[in-house]
Amino acid sequence: MSGQTLTDRIAAAQYTLTGSEVCRAVCKATTHEQTGPKKKHLEYLIQATQETTVNVPQMADTLMERAGNASWVVVFKALITTHHIMVNGNERFLQFLASRNTLFNLSNFLDKTGSHGYDMSTFIRRYSRYLNEKAFAYRQMSFDFGRVKKGADGVMRTMTVEKLLKGMPTLQSQIDALLDFEIHPQDLNNGVINACFLLLFKDLIKLYACYNDGIINLLEKFFQMKRSQCKDGLEIYKRFLTRMTRVSEFFKIAEQVGIDKNDIPELTQAPESLLESLETHLNTLEGKKPEDK
Structure with a gap:
């Protein structure tokens, strides 16, 4: 399918008339x-979010309206455009989306016009869940994990224990929603889903960097935490270990479809002895003897 349809031209013309x-x-x-x-x-839309005169709610509403279309192509592109602006536009766009009670309601979306429509509808439902989770995480944390400073003096490394134990499950939920996209190389067979995959890949790199920073902070503070905090911290660490396998699988797919290996982070597996040390410490705090474990 090449070129714009008559419907596309009429829709654009209507907005030209209204100015x-x-x-x-x-x-x-x-x-x-x-x-x-x-x-x-x-680029035009991203620049528009920087202008104080531009009506951000109207921009968001128009995107939601396009996401209500019957065609999988239009809906998918509405989600991709929204994602692009969330990542690259002025933060007030993401703030506005996070302030809404509902964002994308596409859990039942299905384009029945052909087998391709059926296949792509599955990914639209998963993708919309991820974007909803991204906005929800912003509402919970008042910042975007993708935008914050990473590394030794970054947000996740300098967080207090209380904030960290609240923030890590939110970050884990966002990563889960992204990994639930569950793509395979053969699914990346058109320009629309390929554009979506690239955005998800870039998001995952930033989310993984935050996740890693949070785990380092957690481990540094673990042996000074209260018993209840250690219990929560240990669960967070165990979930981190299981997610690393899924993150690694996502990155392998990225490599298979031609993303430069240098752009893909290397994941290093933590030694099993570390988990044992954490469990032993918690058991000691709970008054359990080593043989009771």
């Missing part, structure tokens, strides 16, 4: 063409 350039750009980014949203339209 809304932003809404017109949203329509142009979410046409029926089976390619990712065009770079020029995404």
